[in-house]
Amino acid sequence: MARDDLTDLKAFVAVAEERSFTRAAARMGVTASALSHTIRALEERLGIRLLARTTRSVSTTEAGDRLFRAVGPHLEQIQGEIDALSAFRDTPSGTLRISTGDHAAEMVLRPKLARFLPRFPDVQVEVSIDNGFVDIVGERYDAGVRLGESVSKDMIAVRIGPDWRFVVVGAPAYLAHRPAPGLPRELTAHRCVNLRLSSAGALYAWEFEKEGRALEVRVTGQLAFDSIFAVLHAAVDGHGLAYVPEDIARPFLASGQLVSVLDDWCPSIQGYHLYYPNRRLASPAFSAFVETMRYRPGE
Known part of the structure; x- marks a missing residue:
């Protein structure tokens, strides 16, 4: 196999896995146009169309799928062996x-x-x-x-x-106008700042445990973020209660910018x-x- 063939096959496998020239190009550190040219040259050399392209997606043809399943695992093994040579x-x-x-x-x-x-x-x-x-x-x-x-x-x-734990925190100004929750279920009466799990797309359910009793509470509020630090800062700004790791809340608790509630319902986790x-x-x-x-x- 010529060196160019191996390089072109690696490019084809990257596109087949990512189903996107843009993502595959970023992964390989080349431009999308250069990657498209490489795949086109491989198809011309083989005389077979390997990828079906539309304006929104890229997928393998029947021939492309067969090639991908045949060479993909072997290229990964080859790369693993090359990486292992760094031991020398x-x-x-x-x-x-x-x-x-x-x-x-x-x-x-x-x-x-x-x-x-x-x-x-x-x-x-x-x-x-x-x-x-x-x-x-x-x-x-x-x-x-x-x-x-x-x-x-x-x-x-x-x-x-x-080990560490999550804690429920809020700004004194927020809690000054409403009673602090004494039980997790009372969180439903509060504005809360949610964390959205980016890959799953779901909102994170707040988890509590006390005396062997575990429960989850799905809270509501005007704000949701996909960063726990943004959730923390929203609580500091008085937008509601937040469920955050204690270590990042500690400086704000020490300064009085935040207070914690439901401490006895927040156990340590692995x-x-x-x-x-x-x-x-x-x-x-x-x-x-x-x-x-x-x-x-x-x-």
């Missing part, structure tokens, strides 16, 4: 793609990246922020970050942060874990990343 380099190198929510990115990944990046200057880390549940295998991430209780059993999970497929071939760069992220109490 003096220092780890390569690109790592991590999917995480904004809270974990700021409170867990950010401080640890400050140690990791200077130590491994040949490793590039791409962090994608998404507060929903992401298919890291289908979306081709090296790993994801999720609360320990939410990690699938077929994944390897490494704890990267301590900390964040880095998770990845158990069949993943760990490169030196990925192994170094996992060890840097690993939670060590007292650090």
Whole structure:
């Protein structure tokens, strides 16, 4: 196989997986027009149409689907073996793609990246922020970050942060004109700021537990965001009650800009874990990343 053939096949697989020239081009670091030219040249060389293009979508033809199913897994294996060759380099190198929510990115990944990046200057880390549940295998991430209780059993999970909890908070000005809720069900009488899970599209249900009794409350209000930090700031601004991680609310609670309610209904939950497929071939760069992220109490 000529080198150009392998490059063109990688381009075809990227488009087939993304079903978009724009997304595939961004993934490969080329322009959409250059990628379209590459695919057209491959089709002309083979004498077969591989992709059906419309103004809104791209899909594989019958021949394209057969080619995709035949070569896709092999190209992934080849890339994995090439990545593994970095073990013979003096220092780890390569690109790592991590999917995480904004809270974990700021409170867990950010401080640890400050140690990791200077130590491994040949490793590039791409962090994608998404507060929903992401298919890291289908979306081709090296790993994801999720609360320990939410990690699938077929994944390897490494704890990267301590236990923590959500708290219900509101501005004193907001609570000055209405009684604070004493039970979770009383939240339905309040304006609340919602968090929308971007991948699922659903609003996050507030979760409570006390004396073995667990319940969820779906709240309403005028505002919803897909960032937990925006939810927090909306509460600071007096737009309603918010359900946020205690660590990011702590400075505002200490300053008196926020007060907490329903504390006895807000238990601790398992900390964040880095998770990845158990069949993943760990490169030196990925192994170094996992060890840097690993939670060590007292650090």
